[in-house]
Amino acid sequence: MNNLLKQVIDENKKYTNYGQVASYIPELKNAKRSDLGICIIDNNNKIYTAGNYNTKFTIQSISKPIVLAMALMDNDWTSVFSKVGMEPSGDPFNSIMKLETNDTKKPSNPMINAGAIVTTSLIKGNSLEEKEERMLQFFRRLANNDSIGINYEVYKSEKLTGDRNRAMAYLLKNDGFINGDVEEILDLYFKQCSIEIDCVDLARIGINLAMYGVDIESKERLISEKVSRMIKTFMVTCGMYDASGEFAIRVGIPAKSGVGGGVMASVPEKMGIGVYGPALDKKGNSIAGIKVLEDLSEKLELNIF
Numbered sequence: 001m002n003n004l005l006k007q008v009i010d011e012n013k014k015y016t017n018y019g020q021v022a023s024y025i026p027e028l029k030n031a032k033r034s035d036l037g038i039c040i041i042d043n044n045n046k047i048y049t050a051g052n053y054n055t056k057f058t059i060q061s062i063s064k065p066i067v068l069a070m071a072l073m074d075n076d077w078t079s080v081f082s083k084v085g086m087e088p089s090g091d092p093f094n095s096i097m098k099l100e101t102n103d104t105k106k107p108s109n110p111m112i113n114a115g116a117i118v119t120t121s122l123i124k125g126n127s128l129e130e131k132e133e134r135m136l137q138f139f140r141r142l143a144n145n146d147s148i149g150i151n152y153e154v155y156k157s158e159k160l161t162g163d164r165n166r167a168m169a170y171l172l173k174n175d176g177f178i179n180g181d182v183e184e185i186l187d188l189y190f191k192q193c194s195i196e197i198d199c200v201d202l203a204r205i206g207i208n209l210a211m212y213g214v215d216i217e218s219k220e221r222l223i224s225e226k227v228s229r230m231i232k233t234f235m236v237t238c239g240m241y242d243a244s245g246e247f248a249i250r251v252g253i254p255a256k257s258g259v260g261g262g263v264m265a266s267v268p269e270k271m272g273i274g275v276y277g278p279a280l281d282k283k284g285n286s287i288a289g290i291k292v293l294e295d296l297s298e299k300l301e302l303n304i305f
């Protein structure tokens with residue numbers, strides 16, 4: 001398997017020349033566009049790696065399904081879905097448009113920024129610090145890595161430049177979808193996006209979702225079966241934003257991307273996959289990362305459909 005992964009990385013390295021490293025969050029520009037790495041953790045807890053699998057990067061939107069899981073564990077589902085929908089938007093991840101044009105004005109789903117800001121606002125805790133700590137702990141347990149923390153340079157960079165998210169959040173408050181201090185909610189959102197991980201962490205989260213929320217090593221239940229199914233379904237329908245349909249057809253695996261260049265994929269009952277390649281297409285998805293997943297899906301027959 002390690003040889004196969006090396007081969008897939010080598011064959012797809014050429015695609016790191018295409019697209020752009022994200023720059024709208026200035027700090028993300030520092031990523032090395034030629035990096036390409038992968039980690040797979042299978043259902044026997046065997047770990048396979050190739051390329052730049054231990055390069056650290058920020059999780060960005062891959063945090064969204066995980067924070068959704070927390071929001072669903074912290075609140076009753078009816079109240080969560082009264083504030084955020086279950087439908088793909090077909091719009092870019094940072095689109096604000098449907099917050100005006102949707103009948104209900106409700107964000108379409110929790111995988112786009114507007115919906116994710118809602119789920120972040122639903123995390124329980126008596127103070128911002130407590131919410132941040134709970135969130136970090138949840139990520140650490142899911143990835144089985146206590147050293148996971150926040151990249152404060154990226155966090156500051158995003159907080160300083162995140163006015164589109166700020167605009168969205170104020171609109172969401174105006175329309176009753178979030179309550180409380182908007183700047184505090186955004187602070188937590190920017191922090192969750194700035195959590196630093198590598199491909200191994202993503203693969204571990206992916207296998208734990210693939211095993212319906214039971215940790216592959218400790219056998220401890222971290223997420224309920226129902227929530228883990230729901231998370232993977234959102235990943236299929238909305239995980240790659242307005243490229244989710246094409247990804248489902250070409251790759252056929254529940255997956256979530258982030259503008260840091262990561263993609264987390266979860267093949268039910270089989271494996272978790274973490275991929276990193278920071279050069280992105282126009283929709284904000286890793287070009288080489290998607291190619292790697294497409295190849296692997298074919299070679300290992302991972303398509304779930």
Ligand SMILES: NC(=O)CC[C@H](N)C(=O)O
Nearest residue numbers: 060061093193258259284
């Ligand atoms: N697609 C993404 O990864 C977007 C996350 C990023 N932190 C943002 O809010 O814009």
